[in-house]
Amino acid sequence: xxxxxxxxxxxxxxxxxxxxxxxxxxxxxxxxxxxxxxxxxxxxxxxxxxxxxxxxxxxxxxxxxxxxxxxxxxxxxxxxxxxxxxxxxxxxxxxxxxxxxxxxxxxxxxxxxxxxxxxxxxxxxxxxxxxxxxxxxxxxxxxxxxxxxxxxxxxxxxxxxxxxxxxxxxxxxxxxxxxxxxxxxxxxxxxxxxxxxxxxxxxxxxxxxxxxxxxxxxxxxxxxxxxxxxxxxxxxxxxxxxxxxxxxxxxxxxxxxxxxxx
Amino acid sequence: xxxxxxxxxxxxxxxxxxxxxxxxxxxxxxxxxxxxxxxxxxxxxxxxxxxxxxxxxxxxxxxxxxxxxxxxxxxxxxxxxxxxxxxxxxxxxxxxxxxxxxxxxxxxxxxxxxxxxxxxxxxxxxxxxxxxxxxxxxxxxxxxxxxxxxxxxxxxxxxxxxxxxxxxxxxxxxxxxxxxxxxxxxxxxxxxxxxxxxxxxxxxxxxxxxxxxxxxxxxxxxxxxxxxxxxxxxxxxxxxxxxxxxxxxxxxxxxxxxxxxxxxxxxxxxxxxxxxxxxxxxxxxxxxxxxxxxxxxxxxxxxxxxxxxxxxxxxxxxxxxxxxxxxxxxxxxxxxxxxxxxxxxxxxxxxxxxxxxxxxxxxxxxxxxxxxxx
Amino acid sequence: xxxxxxxxxxxxxxxxxxxxxxxxxxxxxxxxxxxxxxxxxxxxxxxxxxxxxxxxxxxxxxxxxxxxxxxxxxxxxxxxxxxxxxxxxxxxxxxxxxxxxxxxxxxxxxxxxxxxxxxxxxxxxxxxxxxxxxxxxxxxxxxxxxxxxxxxxxxxxxxxxxxxxxxxxxxxxxxxxxxxxxxxxxxxxxxxxxxxxxxxxxxxxxxxxxxxxxxxxxxxxxxxxxxxxxxxxxxxxxxxxxxxxxxxxxxxxxxxxxxxxxxxxxxxxxxxxxxxxxxxxxxxxxxxxxxxxxx
Numbered sequence: 065x066x067x068x069x070x071x072x073x074x075x076x077x078x079x080x081x082x083x084x085x086x087x088x089x090x091x092x093x094x095x096x097x098x099x100x101x102x103x104x105x106x107x108x109x110x111x112x113x114x115x116x117x118x119x120x121x122x123x124x125x126x127x128x129x130x131x132x133x134x135x136x137x138x139x140x141x142x143x144x145x146x147x148x149x150x151x152x153x154x155x156x157x158x159x160x161x162x163x164x165x166x167x168x169x170x171x172x173x174x175x176x177x178x179x180x181x182x183x184x185x186x187x188x189x190x191x192x193x194x195x196x197x198x199x200x201x202x203x204x205x206x207x208x209x210x211x212x213x214x215x216x217x218x219x220x221x222x223x224x225x226x227x228x229x230x231x232x233x234x235x236x237x238x239x240x241x242x243x244x245x246x247x248x249x250x251x252x253x254x255x256x257x258x259x260x261x262x263x264x265x266x267x268x269x270x271x272x273x274x275x276x277x278x279x280x281x282x283x284x285x286x287x288x289x290x291x292x293x294x295x296x297x298x299x300x301x302x303x304x305x306x307x308x309x310x311x312x313x314x315x316x317x318x319x320x321x322x323x324x325x326x
Numbered sequence: 327x328x329x330x331x332x333x334x335x336x337x338x339x340x341x342x343x344x345x346x347x348x349x350x351x352x353x354x355x356x357x358x359x360x361x362x363x364x365x366x367x368x369x370x371x372x373x374x375x376x377x378x379x380x381x382x383x384x385x386x387x388x389x390x391x392x393x394x395x396x397x398x399x400x401x402x403x404x405x406x407x408x409x410x411x412x413x414x415x416x417x418x419x420x421x422x423x424x425x426x427x428x429x430x431x432x433x434x435x436x437x438x439x440x441x442x443x444x445x446x447x448x449x450x451x452x453x454x455x456x457x458x459x460x461x462x463x464x465x466x467x468x469x470x471x472x473x474x475x476x477x478x479x480x481x482x483x484x485x486x487x488x489x490x491x492x493x494x495x496x497x498x499x500x501x502x503x504x505x506x507x508x509x510x511x512x513x514x515x516x517x518x519x520x521x522x523x524x525x526x527x528x529x530x531x532x533x534x535x536x537x538x539x540x541x542x543x544x545x546x547x548x549x550x551x552x553x554x555x556x557x558x559x560x561x562x563x564x565x566x567x568x569x570x571x572x573x574x575x576x577x578x579x580x581x582x583x584x585x586x587x588x589x590x591x592x593x594x595x596x597x598x599x600x601x602x603x604x605x606x607x608x609x610x611x612x613x614x615x616x617x618x619x620x621x622x623x624x625x626x627x628x629x630x631x632x633x634x635x636x637x638x639x640x641x642x643x644x645x646x647x648x649x650x651x652x653x654x655x656x657x658x659x660x661x662x663x664x665x666x667x668x669x670x671x672x673x674x675x676x677x678x679x680x681x682x683x684x685x686x687x688x689x690x691x692x693x694x695x696x697x698x699x700x
Numbered sequence: 701x702x703x704x705x706x707x708x709x710x711x712x713x714x715x716x717x718x719x720x721x722x723x724x725x726x727x728x729x730x731x732x733x734x735x736x737x738x739x740x741x742x743x744x745x746x747x748x749x750x751x752x753x754x755x756x757x758x759x760x761x762x763x764x765x766x767x768x769x770x771x772x773x774x775x776x777x778x779x780x781x782x783x784x785x786x787x788x789x790x791x792x793x794x795x796x797x798x799x800x801x802x803x804x805x806x807x808x809x810x811x812x813x814x815x816x817x818x819x820x821x822x823x824x825x826x827x828x829x830x831x832x833x834x835x836x837x838x839x840x841x842x843x844x845x846x847x848x849x850x851x852x853x854x855x856x857x858x859x860x861x862x863x864x865x866x867x868x869x870x871x872x873x874x875x876x877x878x879x880x881x882x883x884x885x886x887x888x889x890x891x892x893x894x895x896x897x898x899x900x901x902x903x904x905x906x907x908x909x910x911x912x913x914x915x916x917x918x919x920x921x922x923x924x925x926x927x928x929x930x931x932x933x934x935x936x937x938x939x940x941x942x943x944x945x946x947x948x949x950x951x952x953x954x955x956x957x958x959x960x961x962x963x964x965x966x967x968x969x970x971x972x973x974x975x976x977x978x979x980x981x982x983x984x985x986x987x988x989x990x991x992x993x994x995x
Contacts, residue, residue, distance in 0.1 A: 148856065149855075149856045149857070152856050152858060156860070171864070174864055174868060175868060175871055175872075177867070177871055178864050178867050178868050178871065181864065181867055182860050182861070182864050183860070185860045185863035185864060185867065186858070186859075186860025186863075187860075190863075190935075190936055190937050191936060191937045191938055192867065192870055192936040192937075192938050192939050193938050195867065195936075196871075213871075214871050214872065334784045334785055334786045334788070334789040335784070335789045335793075337786065338786055338789055338790060338793075402750075402754070405750040406750050406751060406752040408750065409749045409750045409751070410716065410720075410722070412722065505747075506747050507747045508745035508746055508747050508748065508920040508921075509920065510745060511846075511847050511848045512848060638846055638847060638848060642847075647750065647754075647755060648755045648918045650754065650755075651754030651755030651756040651757060651759070651918060652755055652756035652835070652918055653756075654754060654756065654757075655754065655755075655756030655757050655835070658757065658779070658786075658787050658816075659779060659780045659785055659786075659787075660780075660817070660896075661780055661961055661962075661976075662780045662781060662817045662818055662880070662896075662897075662898055662959070662961070662976055663817060663879070663880040663881070663896050663898065665898065665946065665959075665960070665961060665962055665976075666879035666880040666898035666899060666900070666944075667879045667880070668962065669879065669944060669945070669946055670875070670877060670879040670944075673875070674873050674874070674875065674877070677874060
């Protein structure tokens with residue numbers, strides 16, 4: 065990681081732990097994410113990866129630790145200790161969150177255009193024509209027919225809903241995207257198309273992202289680096305290709321061998 | 327020539343005069359006395375006192391007479407009157423363990439100290455219209471015995487001794503007063519109970535019924551239902567001790583509900599509670615079930631999305647005086663708003679018509695291709 | 701109806717306190733009003749009392765009027781702009797009976813005006829108080845039914861959803877499809893519900909010399925606009941807010957700048973338009989203005 069020596073990390077996670085009563089959610093997590101980097105977090109369900117993501121994105125308050133984010137105004141700040149208004153502002157400007165189920169991330173009773181426009185309006189966009197143009201542009205970028213702009217997402221297929229959710233999140237040009245199993249629940253052919261789209265967006269926009277998934281194909285395609293979690297702890301971390309091609313930990317070896325190679 | 331409608335004042339006066347005449351009904355039929363309502367329509371009086379939050383059988387009977395038997399209207403009269411009463415102070419909490427019970431039953435134990443007392447209940451009556459009552463309602467006196475002396479301990483107390491039911495530790499904090507402070511969410515249990523106690527009987531009944539049918543089912547047993555008179559005592563600062571200022575009839579229901587617990591925490595039954603003015607057992611039992619459903623959060627249960635679990639939903643819609651007022655206000659003129667809507671709809675229709683006719687003029691409108699579902 | 705009525709001295713009832721409410725309750729309401737004036741557009745919870753008229757019929761307005769009223773006041777009540785609509789008559793009679801204050805139908809002469817759904821046509825002046833009856837004080841209510849959630853949205857100034865609704869209107873209808881109860885932003889902070897006034901009246905909220913008080917009895921909220929407050933309707937730059945009214949002159953007084961009621965006058969659906977503000981219309985006719993339908 066010598067290339068990063070001079071850079072400020074975009075996100076710096078230090079000692080984050082979260083317990084559910086006697087149960088460990090995740091324990092003493094620390095890592096840095098640099099601008100333009102995509103970090104994959106893999107593990108089975110129950111490994112603590114979703115808990116970690118929720119702590120990082122401010123949906124859950126960790127019991128201990130800090131989550132430092134390189135804010136535009138004040139540099140590195142601990143988002144765990146930020147005020148609620150500041151955190152909310154961040155989550156509608158610099159951060160984005162793509163849910164596994166698009167219904168959790170979309171307003172199903174609002175048109176596709178309204179869904180994409182909401183974040184723009186939340187940060188003060190007040191020109192209908194401009195909002196509309198951005199929505200058209202983004203529907204096009206996520207390969208949704210712009211003629212569907214006034215249709216509600218409930219009339220969309222699962223794959224279209226997920227692409228709409230991505231457009232809705234990226235429209236404000238966030239600097240950090242959290243994704244929770246973005247391809248989960250989709251057919252294999254639809255997954256492939258979505259992954260392809262995501263890879264294009266990540267490359268074109270230089271996005272920084274943290275992707276939680278149990279699907280190694282997703283991280284193989286998208287992630288620069290990888291963390292493997294088991295029982296709330298990291299068992300192995302490193303460059304994606306390195307970890308997947310030459311897994312050191314027995315659990316990683318099991319994960320890799322249990323899926324078809326891509 | 328058009329002349330604007332006038333004379334609202336006179337119309338109101340005339341309407342009220344007509345109403346008074348209708349209320350009296352046929353003058354050839356003897357007028358109802360307040361005492362008759364109080365004595366012979368006691369259940370109506372009880373409901374009006376309970377939901378009117380004012381314990382005064384004579385005033386409740388008067389309200390029923392004035393409202394022509396419309397109980398929600400009567401409750402409204404009592405509530406409006408109640409607002410104007412000065413508050414001298416607060417009584418001590420009534421002690422229902424000292425209740426002189428007319429009725430006291432437990433569904434969880436066959437017999438309990440103090441005994442099962444059926445009391446004056448509709449239970450086990452056959453619901454056959456009694457045509458004799460149409461002629462005359464004189465009844466032979468009911469058999470009597472001396473009132474049982476000795477304590478009538480709460481049934482849940484027996485469970486408590488074994489640790490089988492959750493503790494209800496006393497608290498020293500003064501509970502909020504729903505009638506003096508705005509209802510704010512989230513509402514703690516004291517506030518929820520106050521709201522339920524004066525809530526519409528039909529609403530609470532339906533909510534309770536929904537829990538029995540599986541919308542947040544909580545397996546309620548009537549641990550105990552007791553109805554009777556309790557003394558109301560008040561501390562008098564000048565005297566330095568409490569004196570009895572009167573006696574009121576209450577219905578109290580304690581339910582014993584499904585237990586909670588885990589491998590480490592021993593299982594315990596949980597509680598629901600209902601307390602209502604007068605002999606109002608349908609309401610008190612309903613209240614206990616809804617109270618229990620609303621306690622999901624403090625008992626570590628899941629929110630199932632059931633209406634009876636949703637405190638904000640239940641408390642915001644339980645008060646029939648608020649509900650009936652807002653419902654009936656749509657009778658008031660809204661023609662200013664309606665005019666604004668009318669103008670807007672006309673404008674939108676005009677524009678849609680223009681779009682349609684220009685599309686027709688332009689020949690076949692080209693249809694946007696629609697993305698096929700994947 | 702004559703311009704001014706004074707209640708006989710014995711008209712005020714001795715068995716109720718002045719203006720019905722007890723002094724302690726009035727003080728509680730005044731505290732809420734002062735707080736509302738200090739934080740324009742913020743909804744202040746208050747312990748609304750049960751009034752002898754139904755919730756939804758102006759109990760909030762009546763409590764606010766009772767709390768600000770003094771014996772020297774001259775009181776005017778309008779509903780839909782008119783002094784002689786039944787509920788206006790009823791509320792005016794209530795205060796004649798319980799406060800014995802003088803009443804009037806003339807906007808200019810009134811010191812306290814209680815209104816439902818309109819702002820008078822005649823510009824208000826300093827020293828006057830306009831009391832609105834408010835059914836639902838929460839502008840976010842129909843987007844988010846939970847009070848606990850809407851309070852959070854206000855606290856965080858999270859108003860994106862309000863514009864999403866306006867966006868959806870334009871996308872579907874080509875226009876913002878809110879004709880009354882039009883949401884406004886107060887002093888660039890709180891989004892406020894102005895009560896169901898037609899949007900024709902919305903601009904009158906801003907920069908008004910009078911004190912504007914909003915009482916919602918059933919919902920237990922008071923909000924307020926102090927004099928000369930900045931009040932801006934929510935809109936888009938390219939779809940600006942537009943105050944609108946029926947495009948007709950008043951059939952009785954010929955006014956072209958007043959809000960109009962549409963009245964169906966015959967079985968064939970014949971209609972005429974007349975001023976909704978009856979005082980305004982009468983004053984114009986008294987000074988010689990004539991509309992087409994008076995001949």
